[in-house]
Amino acid sequence: MSDAWTAVLVVGAGTVLLKSVGPVGVAHRRLPLRVDRLLELIAPSILAALVVTETFASGRSLVLDARLAGVAAGIVAVVLRAPLWAVVVAGGAATALVRLVS
Amino acid sequence: MRRGVRVAAPLFPAAFALGASFGVLARTAHFGAVAAVVMSATTFAGSAQVATVSVLGAGGGVAAAVAAALLLNARYAPIGITIASSFRGSILRRFAQAQLVVDESWALAGGGTPRFDRRVLLGVGWLLWVGWVGGTAVGALLGQAIGDPSAFGLDGAFAALFVALLAAQLTSRTRTAVAVVGALIAALLIPFSPPGVPIIAATAAVLVGLRRA
Numbered sequence: 001m002s003d004a005w006t007a008v009l010v011v012g013a014g015t016v017l018l019k020s021v022g023p024v025g026v027a028h029r030r031l032p033l034r035v036d037r038l039l040e041l042i043a044p045s046i047l048a049a050l051v052v053t054e055t056f057a058s059g060r061s062l063v064l065d066a067r068l069a070g071v072a073a074g075i076v077a078v079v080l081r082a083p084l085w086a087v088v089v090a091g092g093a094a095t096a097l098v099r100l101v102s
Numbered sequence: 103m104r105r106g107v108r109v110a111a112p113l114f115p116a117a118f119a120l121g122a123s124f125g126v127l128a129r130t131a132h133f134g135a136v137a138a139v140v141m142s143a144t145t146f147a148g149s150a151q152v153a154t155v156s157v158l159g160a161g162g163g164v165a166a167a168v169a170a171a172l173l174l175n176a177r178y179a180p181i182g183i184t185i186a187s188s189f190r191g192s193i194l195r196r197f198a199q200a201q202l203v204v205d206e207s208w209a210l211a212g213g214g215t216p217r218f219d220r221r222v223l224l225g226v227g228w229l230l231w232v233g234w235v236g237g238t239a240v241g242a243l244l245g246q247a248i249g250d251p252s253a254f255g256l257d258g259a260f261a262a263l264f265v266a267l268l269a270a271q272l273t274s275r276t277r278t279a280v281a282v283v284g285a286l287i288a289a290l291l292i293p294f295s296p297p298g299v300p301i302i303a304a305t306a307a308v309l310v311g312l313r314r315a
Contacts, residue, residue, distance in 0.1 A: 003158055004131070004158065006168075007141075008137050010172075011145050014171075015171075016145075018176060019175075020197050021182050022182020022185060023199060041276070041310075042305055043180075044272065045306075046177070046305060047149070047264055047271055048285040050149060051285065053292065056292070061293065066258060070257075070261050074263075077266075083112060084263070085113050088116050088262055088263050095261075096254055096258070
């Protein structure tokens with residue numbers, strides 16, 4: 001099996017199970033408070049890391065390129081409380097614009 | 103459910119465009135069109151899918167790609183737990199409906215708050231699923247004709263999407279501290295580790311929560 005299909009099947013099965021944990025498995029049970037707290041903190045840690053890698057990583061190098069303009073536009077849009085789609089459009093447009101003129 | 107569809111309607115074009123860009127990205131990472139569409143239909147989680155194809159496309163191993171994606175989606179366990187009590191019906195029904203949980207459907211339906219509405223979640227989830235899977239199909243099939251996704255700034259669009267999803271997560275000092283530490287860990291590790299590993303390592307930042315709890 002190719003790496004692509006292995007990833008599709010394993011990530012797919014894993015995600016289906018993760019999404020089912022609450023609605024199917026836990027329903028009315030409660031996790032230890034401490035575990036619950038740590039699980040909830042995974043999202044900000046991973047999303048922050050993704051912002052960094054999607055903005056500055058190029059393979060194993062840290063680079064400054066047009067993506068930075070996209071992130072800057074995204075931050076401005078978020079601060080202005082723009083809806084999600086507008087944030088995404090602003091990020092894409094700013095990145096494309098900087099690429100066009102540089 | 104109708105209200106959910108209405109709430110999510112402005113997001114549909116973005117979901118479609120992001121789906122298309124994922125389809126293009128997947129092709130550049132040597133995914134077949136069918137594999138890309140199957141992934142969107144079953145995994146239905148943008149950031150994890152992008153992480154998977156990014157790691158594989160950058161030459162990281164399949165283990166690193168899967169680990170990064172599953173760690174990204176690990177948040178769906180606590181997210182699901184916050185809304186578990188509002189799901190009704192048989193196990194099969196709850197299992198199927200749980201698949202429509204994504205960051206956007208959960209957030210727009212008021213997840214984690216007392217005013218959470220499961221029907222809004224399902225409406226938003228359905229619409230975004232259709233846009234995401236349809237967009238993926240178009241991107242994966244027309245990928246070669248569309249060309250390099252980065253030329254359109256779609257990589258910058260994804261970076262901005264993560265900024266928005268992260269901003270929604272920064273609801274307390276502890277969570278902000280965790281995000282800052284996670285970002286620093288990732289930045290420090292990028293030059294010294296294969297793609298995917300910095301994202302996994304950044305989860306160590308949750309230990310900040312232990313100190314502050």
